[in-house]
Amino acid sequence: MAVSDDIDLSDALTVVMERVRPHIGEGKVADYIPELGRVDPKQFGFAVASVDGEVRSLGDADVRFSMQSMTKVFTLALVNQEGEDHIWGRVNREPSGSAFNSLYQLEFENGIPRNPLINPGAIVVTDELLGDTGDAFAALRALLRAETGNPELDADEVTARSELETGDRNRALAYLMAGFGNMRNPVPEVLDHYFRQCSITITATELARAGLLLARHGVRADGTRMIDRNAARRIMAIMLTCGTYDAAGDFAYRVGLPCKSGVGGGILAIVPGRYSIAAWGPGLDAKGNSVTGALALDTFTQVTSCSVF
Numbered sequence: 657m658a659v660s661d662d663i664d665l666s667d668a669l670t671v672v673m674e675r676v677r678p679h680i681g682e683g684k685v686a687d688y689i690p691e692l693g694r695v696d697p698k699q700f701g702f703a704v705a706s707v708d709g710e711v712r713s714l715g716d717a718d719v720r721f722s723m724q725s726m727t728k729v730f731t732l733a734l735v736n737q738e739g740e741d742h743i744w745g746r747v748n749r750e751p752s753g754s755a756f757n758s759l760y761q762l763e764f765e766n767g768i769p770r771n772p773l774i775n776p777g778a779i780v781v782t783d784e785l786l787g788d789t790g791d792a793f794a795a796l797r798a799l800l801r802a803e804t805g806n807p808e809l810d811a812d813e814v815t816a817r818s819e820l821e822t823g824d825r826n827r828a829l830a831y832l833m834a835g836f837g838n839m840r841n842p843v844p845e846v847l848d849h850y851f852r853q854c855s856i857t858i859t860a861t862e863l864a865r866a867g868l869l870l871a872r873h874g875v876r877a878d879g880t881r882m883i884d885r886n887a888a889r890r891i892m893a894i895m896l897t898c899g900t901y902d903a904a905g906d907f908a909y910r911v912g913l914p915c916k917s918g919v920g921g922g923i924l925a926i927v928p929g930r931y932s933i934a935a936w937g938p939g940l941d942a943k944g945n946s947v948t949g950a951l952a953l954d955t956f957t958q959v960t961s962c963s964v965f
């Protein structure tokens with residue numbers, strides 16, 4: 657891995673802010689979930705946590721925002737606790753090349769989603785986690801509370817309801833999979849867990865801390881091992897190839913790190929063995945990734961040479 661040993665995080669963060677500042681407010685806030693449409697676009701937060709405990713942040717790094725699809729990484733880690741092959745008959749691990757809520761590919765491919773980081777794949781993972789634990793949302797919330805160090809971390813019920821009321825596309829995906837025999841639990845129950853999962857709020861600083869689970873290759877904040885090293889490595893491989901929807905190729909080119917974005921404007925990026933990075937700006941590009949978040953990560957990896965390549 658090309659990592660320079662003498663990285664000054666403060667210098668790197670200063671350069672990130674200089675580069676991003678003129679672009680704060682750019683992009684379009686997701687409004688297909690009405691509650692997300694109310695977020696002020698002129699915000700930007702960035703935080704870096706290192707595996708040895710240092711955390712640096714700037715801008716709106718302590719403002720809460722909706723985790724959305726970034727939760728998909730953590731539910732995937734949770735189902736991996738039951739063994740690595742547990743989930744792979746039900747979901748593939750190939751980039752989709754299409755939107756995160758696309759239906760047509762799912763029908764062509766007999767109800768087996770392309771990967772666990774797009775909506776249908778994540779719905780399957782939540783279904784599996786529900787079977788494993790009896791309460792998928794509670795399992796995820798407990799994990800995130802422990803890894804962020806915030807015992808109050810929770811879903812935003814208004815956003816969860818907003819998702820439920822406008823979630824016809826996710827219902828269509830889930831029922832299509834049920835039609836192919838790829839759902840274990842009743843669709844409304846799975847989606848209730850999935851919508852609450854997506855509506856968990858977090859700050860950039862907390863997210864950077866939570867991502868250390870992967871930066872440490874599966875070791876939790878309390879030092880216990882959650883998933884084995886190879887499982888963590890493979891989750892990061894899926895993030896690199898699938899974590900930013902149909903822009904994953906461009907992210908690998910620009911940022912060169914495993915990333916996972918969400919339509920709340922957050923992006924989690926991991927420098928394996930070294931850093932967990934959280935970038936947040938609510939304005940999204942046409943593919944649903946944060947404009948300022950992507951620019952910040954692009955700048956950070958250029959300045960520090962921290963990349964998996």
Ligand SMILES: NC(=O)CC[C@H](N)C(=O)O
Nearest residue numbers: 724725756775854918919
């Ligand atoms: N890409 C995302 O962040 C999408 C998550 C959102 N809750 C949805 O299901 O559409």
